[in-house]
Amino acid sequence: MFKLEALRSSLIVSCQAYPGEPMRDPRTMAQVAQSAVTGGAAAVRVQGLGDIQAARSAVEVPVIGLWKDGHDGVFITPTLHHALACASAGAHIVALDGTRRGRPDGLSLAQTIAGVHEQSPALVMADCGSVADAAAAAEAGADIIGTTLAGYTGEREKTSGPDLEFLHELAALDLGLPVIAEGRIHTPAQGRAALDAGAFAVVVGTAITHPATITSWFADALVP
Numbered sequence: 001m002f003k004l005e006a007l008r009s010s011l012i013v014s015c016q017a018y019p020g021e022p023m024r025d026p027r028t029m030a031q032v033a034q035s036a037v038t039g040g041a042a043a044v045r046v047q048g049l050g051d052i053q054a055a056r057s058a059v060e061v062p063v064i065g066l067w068k069d070g071h072d073g074v075f076i077t078p079t080l081h082h083a084l085a086c087a088s089a090g091a092h093i094v095a096l097d098g099t100r101r102g103r104p105d106g107l108s109l110a111q112t113i114a115g116v117h118e119q120s121p122a123l124v125m126a127d128c129g130s131v132a133d134a135a136a137a138a139e140a141g142a143d144i145i146g147t148t149l150a151g152y153t154g155e156r157e158k159t160s161g162p163d164l165e166f167l168h169e170l171a172a173l174d175l176g177l178p179v180i181a182e183g184r185i186h187t188p189a190q191g192r193a194a195l196d197a198g199a200f201a202v203v204v205g206t207a208i209t210h211p212a213t214i215t216s217w218f219a220d221a222l223v224p
């Protein structure tokens with residue numbers, strides 16, 4: 001079993017391709033994950049049961065697994081069924097929607113987290129969108145708080161870079177849980193700033209593993 005403490009101050013790389021994209025293939029994402037580990041990623045975050053299984057076979061580092069179902073409301077590992085499937089596929093940490101919104105299976109966040117803890121060895125990362133979410137997720141038994149949904153639930157403004165103010169507010173709250181900064185970290189300096197704002201570790205996705213978006217940044221900058 002991995003030690004969460006080993007991820008302190010580390011870089012975690014999210015390797016995701018979206019529905020319909022050419023790289024949406026578990027073998028491709030496993031290769032991306034391997035490349036991230038070669039570059040220094042201490043863990044990877046992957047979406048979908050096939051990608052979780054492929055990543056587990058491809059890399060030695062911890063795998064954060066999630067299952068996106070839909071694209072509105074509660075869609076990141078929305079139910080206990082989805083969470084247990086991620087754990088069965090090999091996720092060391094299951095990332096799930098950690099907001100205060102109603103869940104499609106009618107279970108509370110606390111019931112969902114308890115179900116994962118009772119039925120698997122996986123830890124739970126609660127993807128939150130606000131300080132109130134984070135406090136509720138800590139109360140509900142989450143092992144890790146993620147800032148993943150800041151700017152996506154209507155409770156906080158969508159900052160262009162990481163929501164550093166959110167990280168400062170969470171640090172001040174001192175929930176007693178590791179807070180992983182995730183979302184719109186696009187440069188190494190922003191990753192450093194997230195750690196300095198109190199994050200336990202940093203997840204970078206798009207800026208490392210989503211070539212279509214990275215290309216658009218360059219292409220847009222060249223438009224006269």
Ligand SMILES: CC(=O)N[C@H](C=O)[C@@H](O)[C@H](O)[C@H](O)COP(=O)(O)O
Nearest residue numbers: 014148152182183184185204205206
């Ligand atoms: C909001 C949502 O659906 N976030 C997803 C969560 O898994 C991913 O699409 C993001 O790429 C990931 O959070 C990493 O963030 P960024 O790609 O900004 O570095």
